[in-house]
Amino acid sequence: MSDKLVHAEELARRSPVRFPNESAEYRAARTALLAEEIELRRHLERVAEQRRALPPGGAVTGDYHFEGENGPVSFADLFGDKQSLAVYSYMFGPQRERPCPMCTNLLGALEGNGADIQQRMALAVVARSPIERLAAWKRERGWTNLRLYTDLNGNYSRDYHGVLPDGSEIPSLNVFTRRDGTIRHFWSGEMTGESADPGQDPRGAPDLAPLWNVLDMTPEGRGTDWYPKLDYGV
Template sequence: MTGSLKPAAELAKTNTTRFPNESDAYRRARQALLAEEIELRRHIERVAELRRALPPGGEVTKAYQFIGESGQASLADLFGNKQTLIIYSYMFGPQRERPCPMCTSFMGTWEAKLPDIEQRVSFVFVARSPIARLIEAKAARGWTHHKVYSDASGDYTRDYVSKDDADVPGYNVFWRRGGTIRHFWGGEMGPGTTDPGQDPRGAPDMDPLWTILDTTPEGRGTDWYPRLGY
């Protein structure tokens, strides 16, 4: 498919958008940027294709147990009637007085989209605090769509998020076929994969907050982070 695509610069030349009072220098730079944006779009799709083509991941053989708002649940229970399960592990362990603002930003964005996402996959949220704390924090944010679970034993967290049971985020995808559950993909970008001058982050960005800020003159900034309240 990639070989049949027109060069990005050629596609950019078809663009007829112009804005009032723009200079020739602006238009030349904008056309060059447009070609790069087309390449970025294509690279995102190439990465997604590679992700979908991964060989089968490791089979889940442990009987992980969680505590949800309706009581105890197994990993299989978290799938509901779907074949794919996303688990976002958020930073709200017993040692933390309040939830992580960054995780909260992610989750606040996803709240409105969960009804759409869950047409295709199951999406749940796991943290190490007791379920009562998770329910209380969820209610305080006014969230109604999140399915929150406590990993009380820490077995799942140590295997799929942090072997040291650290209070760090994790994003993992599992799939179920014929009664067998396997790990499909998990985020593996962290401090060791960060480029100079960047905060640790993965790609693509799961929070549109950063994608939106990337379109502005100020960009993301180097010392600004979302808060729990303003």
């Protein structure tokens, strides 16, 4: 397929888009950037194709127990009638007065897309606070499309990197599959602080949070002294 692709530079030159009063200098720089954006799109597709081709991951055999808003559930129950499941580990353990603002920002975006996502796959949010506390927070945020569960014994959070060996929490996204009666781990976002580039917070690629992608389109960028808040007041 790749040998049939038109060079990104050529596609960029073909672009008919122009804006009022732009300079020749702006258009030349924007065309060069467009070529890079086309290459980025192609690279993202190559990465997605490589991800889809991963061999089967490890079987899920741990002693995992959860409680949702309608009572206890097993790990298999999280799939519902779907064959793929994404589980987000929410930094909202019992030691926290309020949940992590960064996690909450990402989950707000997933909430907005939750009904669409769950047409294709199952989506669950797991935290270590009691389900009553999670349900109250869900009502406070006005979330209706996310399914929140308590990790009753903490085993899932420990095994799938929602909790570090020292007990501190980290955000974690894991994808699982159910094929021929066997549940397996498929993929996890494995970019941690150790893999972060100098001057950058740890982040995955692509970044799942729309917030950062939108800010990246501005001259100011993401900034270095600002993070999402749980409440901006009235």
